[in-house]
Amino acid sequence: MGNEYRIALAGNPNTGKSTLFNALTGLKQHTGNWAGKTVSLAKGSIAFKDTRFQLIDLPGTYSLFSNSKDEEVARNYIVFEKPDVTIVVLDATSLERNFNLALQVLEMTKNVIICINLIDVAEEQGININEHLLTNRLGVPVIKISARNKKGFSKLLDTIHRIVTGEIACHPIPVKYPQEIEEKIEKIEPKVREIVGDHVSSRWVSLRLLDGDESLLGEINRYLSLKGGDVNEYRTALQ
Structure with missing residues (x-):
């Protein structure tokens, strides 16, 4: 087995982030508390090609403004612990609400994957998402998945692998303010x-x-x- 890389999972509550984490890691996971915090910590691992990914399931939050312990833990891990890749899990049926967190993460770190979950539910509702357009506008890979059906997992894992090995370079487009x-x-x-x-x-x-x-x-x-x-x-x- 080759190198091990740390992959953080961020997202709003109820986006299927923990479902994705559980589906990817299976029984190879453990839980506890963050050091000095009452906030729960979940870690797991998955082997892919010549690498091993250690997944860290960050607390579900609506923002990263340190208004709560959950937000503080998620923010500090992304900013100071510097995971090799941060996956932001969005709900395909509520993209506008979820993008607030995604844009915050894109301002904090470079290697980001926007993972649009519940794509099967969105399609049933007649919602069509152009992930290629979003990729061009955000400057990072955007991938559609269904965590509960394990749809899109191969592409997600391959994209993580290509980022950590340098095959894909992420260039987040900065948000322009007034x-x-x-x-x-x-x-x-x-x-x-x-x-x-x-x-x-x-x-x-x-x-x-x-x-x-x-x-x-x-x-x-x-x-x-x-x-x-x-x-x-x-x-x-x-x-």
């Missing part, structure tokens, strides 16, 4: 980049700071071992 916000990002991002380097997306950190996410400062300080003076540099950058 001019006033973009000007503020342009002003503070270079200062943020000096502090976080390549550890975290400087654009994403800049956005969160503009939104007043003070709790993020402590998390960055803890995960990247920054000194207290560095945290003050973030506040200076906002002035």
Whole structure:
């Protein structure tokens, strides 16, 4: 067996994310709690070609703004633990609502797969989803599946494999905000980049700071071992 890669599964509650996780990993999984948290942790593994994928089922959340322990755990894992690939599971019958989380993840990390689940239900409702158009507009692979029927699993696993082996390069298309916000990002991002380097997306950190996410400062300080003076540099950058 070759290399092992960590694959995170993110998604809103009731999108079939855990169904996908269970179907892929079968009995090769275990549960517990995240370190220092009461939030449950589920891990499992699956072998594919010459690799092994360790799947981490992140808590189901509607956003990653650290408004709850679940959101905090999911956000911190994606940003600081840096899984090799993050799969965002969407409900094909509620794409507009689900895309809020997907766009947040695309701002946080590069190697992302948008996995549209419940495609069989959507088709029964007359919903047609053009995954090729979405792929072009988002800059990352978009794959349609049915987790309960194990439809699309081969393509999903092959796409994961092609990303981790470098055959596919993901280039998420950044969300463009109103001019006033973009000007503020342009002003503070270079200062943020000096502090976080390549550890975290400087654009994403800049956005969160503009939104007043003070709790993020402590998390960055803890995960990247920054000194207290560095945290003050973030506040200076906002002035």
